[in-house]
Structures are given as structure tokens and as C-alpha cells.
Amino acid sequence: MVDPTSDLGEDVTEEDAPRCAVCEEPILKEAGHRVVTWIEEDSVRSAHFCEEACRREWEP
Numbered sequence: 276m277v278d279p280t281s282d283l284g285e286d287v288t289e290e291d292a293p294r295c296a297v298c299e300e301p302i303l304k305e306a307g308h309r310v311v312t313w314i315e316e317d318s319v320r321s322a323h324f325c326e327e328a329c330r331r332e333w334e335p
């Protein structure tokens with residue numbers, strides 16, 4: 276249940292946070308957060324990373 280009065284960014288829990296595609300840590304902080312998007316079979320795919328180092332390690 277999401278509290279409709281909470282400010283944006285304060286209601287992210289481990290469960291609904293995106294997970295890093297490399298180390299699978301839930302991404303709870305914006306600092307260092309990277310998102311890569313691409314088109315695959317006519318749909319948009321995306322991958323999240325907790326930091327730049329993880330993004331560099333990732334290979335699709």
C-alpha cells in the first residue's frame with residue numbers, strides 16, 4: 276500500500292526498487308544510478324545499474 280501523501284522518492288522500498296543488472300542489488304539511491312534502454316523485437320527494454328562500474332561490466 277502506497278501512502279499517497281508521501282513525497283516522491285520517499286516511498287521506494289527494496290521490493291519495488293529496480294535491481295542492478297550486474298550485482299542484483301536493489302537501487303534505493305539515485306546517486307550513481309544508471310539506466311540503459313534499447314529496442315529489442317520492437318519493444319523497449321531497459322537495464323538498471325547501481326553505479327557506473329557495474330554498467331561498464333555489463334554485456335547484453
Ligand SMILES: [Zn+2]
Nearest residue numbers: 295298325329
Ligand atoms: Zn551493481
